[in-house]
Amino acid sequence: MKAKLEEIRARVKEELSKADAIEKIEELRVKYAGKKGELTAILKQMGKLSPEERPVIGQMANEVRSYIEKEVEAKKAELVEAKLNKQLEEEKIDVTLPSDMSPLGHKHPLSVVLDEIKEIFVGMGFEIVEGPEVEYDYYNFEALNIPKDHPARDTQDTFYITDNIVLRTQTSPVQVRVMEKKKPPIRIISPGRVFRSDAVDATHSPLFHQIEGLVVDKDITFADLKGTLETFIKRLYGEDSVVRFRPHHFPFTEPSAEVDVQCFSCKGKGCRVCKNEGWIEILGCGMVHPKVLENCGIDPEEYSGFALGLGLERVAMRRYGVDDMRLFFENDTRFLSQF
Numbered sequence: 001m002k003a004k005l006e007e008i009r010a011r012v013k014e015e016l017s018k019a020d021a022i023e024k025i026e027e028l029r030v031k032y033a034g035k036k037g038e039l040t041a042i043l044k045q046m047g048k049l050s051p052e053e054r055p056v057i058g059q060m061a062n063e064v065r066s067y068i069e070k071e072v073e074a075k076k077a078e079l080v081e082a083k084l085n086k087q088l089e090e091e092k093i094d095v096t097l098p099s100d101m102s103p104l105g106h107k108h109p110l111s112v113v114l115d116e117i118k119e120i121f122v123g124m125g126f127e128i129v130e131g132p133e134v135e136y137d138y139y140n141f142e143a144l145n146i147p148k149d150h151p152a153r154d155t156q157d158t159f160y161i162t163d164n165i166v167l168r169t170q171t172s173p174v175q176v177r178v179m180e181k182k183k184p185p186i187r188i189i190s191p192g193r194v195f196r197s198d199a200v201d202a203t204h205s206p207l208f209h210q211i212e213g214l215v216v217d218k219d220i221t222f223a224d225l226k227g228t229l230e231t232f233i234k235r236l237y238g239e240d241s242v243v244r245f246r247p248h249h250f251p252f253t254e255p256s257a258e259v260d261v262q263c264f265s266c267k268g269k270g271c272r273v274c275k276n277e278g279w280i281e282i283l284g285c286g287m288v289h290p291k292v293l294e295n296c297g298i299d300p301e302e303y304s305g306f307a308l309g310l311g312l313e314r315v316a317m318r319r320y321g322v323d324d325m326r327l328f329f330e331n332d333t334r335f336l337s338q339f
C-alpha cells in the first residue's frame with residue numbers, strides 16, 4: 001500500500017508537470033483525490049490492515065492527499081498567471097503613440113462674417129430671404145431697369161444658359177421677386193452666390209457672394225438709408241468707424257451712392273490695405289428707382305424704398321486682412337484654421 005501511495009504521488013507529479021490547461025488539472029485532481037479517485041479507493045481498503053499499520057498508512061495517505069491538493073492549486077495559480085501575462089502582453093497599449101484623431105472642422109471665414117452681418121440686420125428688424133441662382137434675364141436685368149441694350153450689361157459678364165435664362169450676376173433680382181409677392185412694408189436682406197464670367201485673380205472670381213438689402217414703405221427717404229447703413233457699418237467695423245457716401249450710378253436706384261469706410265489700418269492717411277486711398281469701398285446703394293417699383297406692381301406715388309448690395313468676400317478680406325480672394329475658395333485647412 002505504501003508503494004502504491006508513493007506511486008500515486010509520483011504520477012501526480014509527473015502529470016502535473018505536463019498539464020498545460022486549467023481544465024486538465026481539475027480532471028487530474030478528480031482522478032486521484034476525488035470521491036471516486038484512486039486515493040479514496042486505497043483508503044477504502046484500510047480495514048484490511050493491521051492495527052499497527054493503519055495509523056502509519058492513514059497518515060501517509062493524508063500527506064499524499066494534501067500534497068495533491070497543494071500542487072494542484074499551485075499549478076492552477078501558475079497557469080492563471082501565465083494566461084493573464086500573455087493577455088497583457090498581447091493587448092498592450094502604447095499611450096505615448098501620437099493620436100490619429102481627425103481634426104475637427106469649424107466655420108468658414110465667409111460664414112463667420114455672413115452670420116455677423118445677418119445678425120446685425122435681423123437686429124434691425126430685417127427678414128432673410130433667398131432667391132434662385134439660375135435666374136430669368138427678366139429678373140436679373142430687365143425688371144431692374146437694365147434693358148437688353150443697356151451698357152450696364154457689359155460690366156456684368158454674364159453666363160447665359162439660354163437667351164433668357166442666366167446664372168444671376170447679382171442678388172438684386174431677389175428684390176423684384178420679393179416686391180412682386182409681398183406688399184410693403186418690406187424689410188429684407190438676401191445673401192447668396194452670384195456668377196460672372198471673370199478670370200480668376202486676387203480680387204476676381206467667377207463665383208462670389210453678395211448680400212442684397214431692400215426696404216420699401218411709405219415715406220422712406222435717403223436719411224433712412226444713411227441711418228441704416230451707418231448703424232450697420234459701425235456694428236460691423238466698430239463704433240469709431242467713419243463712413244462716406246459718394247454719388248454713383250446704378251440703373252435700379254435713383255439717386256445712387258457708393259459707401260466707403262475710412263481705412264481702419266491707416267485711419268485715412270493711405271496705406272497698402274486701402275491702396276493709398278485712405279478709404280475702402282464696401283457697398284453700393286440708393287433709392288429704389290420708381291420704374292423698378294412700377295415693374296413690381298408697387299405705386300411709386302405711394303411708396304418709396306432703398307436698396308443696397310454688398311460683396312461678402314470684400315468685407316471678409318478687409319475684416320481679416322486677407323489680400324487674395326482665392327484663399328477663400330481653395331479651402332486649404334492651413335488657411336481656414338486661422339479663423
Ligand code: DAH
Pocket residue numbers: 169170171172212213250253283284285286306307308309310
Ligand atoms: N447689384 C449691384 C452690383 O452687383 C450692387 C448694388 C448696388 C445693389 C446698389 C443694390 C444697390 O441693391 O442699390 O454691382
